[in-house]
Each structure stands twice: as C-alpha cells, then as structure tokens.
Amino acid sequence: MQNSQQLQNRIPNSHPTLSDRSEQLELSESMFYYFAYGSCMCPVDLRRSLGEPTHLYVVGVARLNGYRLGFYYHSPHRDCGCLDIVQDANSYVEGVLYCLPSRLSDRLDLREDVSGGGYQHELVTVKVGKNIYSNVRTYSVVNKLTRELAPNDWYSSVVLRGASTCGLTERYFWQLFYHIYQLQLLQVKGNGNRVQERTG
Template identity: 35%
Template sequence: MALTFKYFAFGSNLLKERLLLGNPTAQYFDVARLDDYRLTFDSPQDTKTMLWAGAPATIRRCPGSSVWGVIWQLDMADSDNLDRQERRYQRRTVTVTTPDGTTHTCRTYELDGEFDISHTPSPQYKDVIVRGAKQSGLPQAYISQLEAIEDNGFQGEIQVYNQLICQLEKTTTTMTRVRSVL
C-alpha cells in the first residue's frame, strides 16, 4: 500500500484536470474550509511574465475569514511533483474542516512574504478556479465570491489554460458519447 498525504487546494488545483497534469495519483477526498485565512492574489514580480499572465492565488492569515477548497489525497510519489508545481510557494501545514465537521491536517502552499502591490488574476486563471470550485461542489455563496473577483483583462494565449480547456472538451465529448450509447 502506497504512503499518501492530503493536500488542500484553493486555486487552480481545485480543477481536477489541472492537478492531474503533474500529479497522476491525486484522488478527490472532500471539500473543506480553512478558517482564519482569506484568499488573495499577489506577487513579488510583474505578473505578465508569470505562467498564468496574472497574479497567483494565495492564502493569508485573516481572523474571522475562511477559504473553501478541496482536499486531495496523493501518493508520496507525487510529493516532489507538487512541490515543483508550487515552486513559488512555501509548503505549509494547515487544519481544515469538512462540511460534516471533521478536521484534517493537510499540506497547502502560501506565497512567502507580503507584497505592497495589489495584483489581479488573468481571466483564464480565474476561470480555472471557478470551474474547479463548481466541479468540486464548493458552496454557491463562495463560488459567487470567486466569480466577483476582478481580473486583469489579459486576452493573450496561456498555454496551460489552452491545454486544460482542450482536456475538458475531450472529457465532455467522451461523456456525451457514453450517454448516447446508454
């Protein structure tokens, strides 16, 4: 039996297809809430040069606030893969609570340092986060908060986004074919 760890995702890794790009052992575990944190978007550098052409999501301590996300269970074999994917972040250990009140200790990632400049995500990155929140069944009120986040209006190509959309379209086409056969 493989050794595993739990990972709390709150950004683009809410979307299963995004996480599976580099972490093939990831299995959905549950949705959960991280208390006394808020979701924010910031960066220590010019975000136009970043993977998503905008500011990445991160968490920041904020008493009374909460961040919803997904708990994924991964084999330890994917630990280094996830660390590489989240290379701009610092690994953290957090305790999250599932809707039934159960708590779980999970790995998550937080950008190191506070930055004076406020940044916004690209529309493509925001879209992946919102799709992941919907796919995972996060609370509708939280999804509405995500949808209301201002984006930077970037209209260029983002390779990882295009790859994900292509993967989602293939999955939808396959599911449609299976349904029509049944």
C-alpha cells in the first residue's frame, strides 16, 4: 500500500508518467498525492492556478470508493454550483491522481478557498489500476448546500474536458454528463416558472 509519507524527500519512480519529470526535479523535493474529481482533473485549468505544467504530475485515473459526487457548493467566484464529494457506501467517484511538489500546496489551497472556508482537506484512499494509495489529499466542501446547484456552462466544460482527456471510464463520463444536464434542465425550468409567476 502506497502512503503519502513515503513520498517525502524522493520522487516515486514507479510511475512512467513521472519518470521524465523526475530527471528535472531534485530527488530531495517533497511530494504529495492529490485526488482531483472536478475542474482540477483538467491539467490545463490546473496549470492556470499552479503556474506550471501539471500533466507531468499525473499518476493516472483513480477511483474513490464510498463517496459520490454532488454539486453542493455555491462558488461566489463563478456564481454557480461546483462539485463536492459526500460519503455514500454504495457509490464511487472517479478522478485523476496527481503527485505534486509540496511547494504547490499553498497554491492549491488558494484555488480551493481553504482560508475562506470554501473547501477543506480530506484524506482518502484511492485505487489506480491494482495499486492502492492511502493518505491522499482531496478537498470537500465545508458548508454544503442542502440541494444541488447547477453548474454553469464554463465550469461544466472544464470538468467534462478533464474527464475526457484524462481517460475516465466511458460509463462514468456519461453519468457525469447526464447528471450535469439534468441539473441545468431543472434550473432552466425553475427560472421559467418564476418568470411565469411574476408575469401571470
């Protein structure tokens, strides 16, 4: 079983996607595992926040058992619903496992609005193929909405692009797609009903 503590002061050379990168980094650089399930699955969008290429740090597609996705966070920046994970023994979440340098930790926290009470660290165990990784950092919403809030088109496109380009399973991708579609459809219907009530 892999443990994030084992990453201290070395680069894990067992992952082909990291082998080329390891030659460019000092072997003494501290690293941590990070499981992304939302917009951070897209390395291009994650690079925008972290300030350097992140596809080089991808370990692979990961599966988190015992959780499900939900849009239980209202992003004040995007003014829409954003993804969260909630415990559910009968479900699972797919995402991307990164192995990031610890020097990027504060930038990741900033993106997730940890200091502002948006998201918080949560340590989980994920699987990549047959390999198990424990003490993996992910983020969960601190003050969850009681009902899911639909994401906007921009956020949805980033999430789905990350899910597609990073190779999440086809079944999971389409489940995510239809979940987003249904939320957006309900929002449109809700807005239409409110307009009718005001004009009726």
